[in-house]
Amino acid sequence: MTEERASEEKPYRRLETQTLLQQIAFRHGLEAMQASENGELAWVTSGFPVEIPIAMNLGVVYPEQAGAIIGAQKIGPDVCGFAEDLGYSQDLCSYARASIGSTEKPEEVPMGSLPTPQILLACNNICGTVLRWYDAISEMTGAPVFLLDTPPIEKEQLPHNQEYVRRGVERLIEFIGSHFNRTLEEDRIHEVANLSSKATKLWIRALEACKNKPSPLNCADRFLTMAPVVSSRGTEHCVEFYESFVEEVEERVKNGVGAIRDEKVRLLWDNIPPWHTLRFFNMLASRGVGFPADTYTHAWTGNMVGIDTPSIIDEVVETYSKVYLNMGLDAKVDKMCQLINDYDLDGFVMFSVRSCKRYSLGQLVSKEIVTERTGVPGVIIEGDMVDSRVYNAAQIETRVDALLEMLM
């Protein structure tokens, strides 16, 4: 649809910080390889309280992030296929299939396979699939699995659930301690929590800058720059990255420079993006359509206040029980309405992701409620984040075009 044009004519602007992002990703990869060689690498789920393994000096990597990279390389169907060859269903989460597939045939997935883990840390605050998925990886690699069980929260977290999660976190510390023969040092966890909190606060600052018109960041920018806050929070270099990033974002705001050249329509994006077709956002950018907010990158705004509270463990329990996907439908609807109002958005696009039932369930109902409460129209499109076989571009285009015809 869009021809390759010189950078200055492209409808969207490239972030200078992207170069730094590549460096940080490269560094993260090297550190993970080193950790694996030293026998101290953990694979963790995206909603895991990563501050604890980091404070206990383990290396960490995220199979979900590897899945996103596999998706972006457009090899999702092949790599998911390796898992399907083992007998896994096409209905299984494509992050899980990509992870199992790349563990089965790492030589076929040079950029997306992760170094061998010594321990697998799963938290079901993002979904229930992670346990079975990590069990499968455990069978393939021999690394033991620890599950941190966080019961879903409808409104407030019940006291007995809070206590239950608290004991889970204590068991986690014991589990890592006995497996690697080390203890969690009080000073170190405070330091890590503090760094994590700093990075998260900077991330929130960048997200909130998108309330400006034009928005300094579009959807694809945030999907890419969220990587460190997901995978490296609790480290110095993560904080450094976000300091540079926020500087660039705020510079754009100061100069009235938008992420896209001619912002006419502002939309909300709901759910994980189609990593294989991020150009979806660029194609819309060429028509003046931007996405100043999305529920996905805003899910990483849980803020650890590392220094002011007496108990880091309580802080961990609070932060990781209340992640976006562990809350009920009401909380999701509230969040979407809040984003639409705060960011002054004209409409919303909900991506119904075949893989992610936890995220996509309830979208039909919430679409109605969000429109009722905010007065802006929305549309549901279907597909998958990694497996492009279930992404029908023509159907998606018709739905999104129809939404835009209602707005423009």
Added chain:
Amino acid sequence: MGIGIDVGSTTTKGVLLDSSGKVVAKSLMLTGASAIQAVEKTLHSISSLSNINLKDIPVISTGYGRARVELAIKSVTEITCHSVGVHHINPNIRLLIDVGGQDAKAIRIGPSGRPEDFELNDKCSAGTGRFLEVMARVLEVSLDDLGPLALQSKKPSSISSTCTVFAESEVIGHIGAGESAADIAAGVHVSMVSKISALSKRVGVQEPVCVTGGVALNPAFVYYLSNQLGTELWVPEDPQLTGALGAAVIALEKKGKTT
């Protein structure tokens, strides 16, 4: 004048309007394997029917093949075009249900004739014209005869599956069990209507309701859908042409703006 061309998955439609918005010529043919050829033939047909040289008359394209219509000044989705087309003939309509060859849509039309909300079927042929085509073949009747056959039934067979492929084997099971073709045909319509009515209710059933698309020509579909929604359904004279008509209306509007 203005031309609208609707390149659908099954048929390609064309409408030529005069400057007062009256239909001068219309055309409908199978899309076949080449959308480009179907468009050429459609233009040719409209031109010879009206005896008018179409040069310089603005064209708006719509339908799944809308990007294939090179001479169109703009392509507009079938969702907007159907709304505008139906509004052009009956401005009172508030809910439009369009059932074509490969998709089904429920569209809430605002007072200005533009869509306010819409729902489309998922990636599945159940609830579309294709579903009826497959079932007609299994029952060995023509598509045109399927509806009248179903209306003879007093006790529609139960078809639980909403998947075209599984429903086909269910129908074959009913045939084996000796159920009448009329009852099975009626069951097929009831099953299809249940999907379409769910889609419509999601958008909100606001009367008066209009049905368009090729499937609107099927009397059993209209009968069962009307029962299911508990409302009368209005079917325009050429229910397959409303998308192309809407596109032609938009072409006229565009022309008005530029002259």
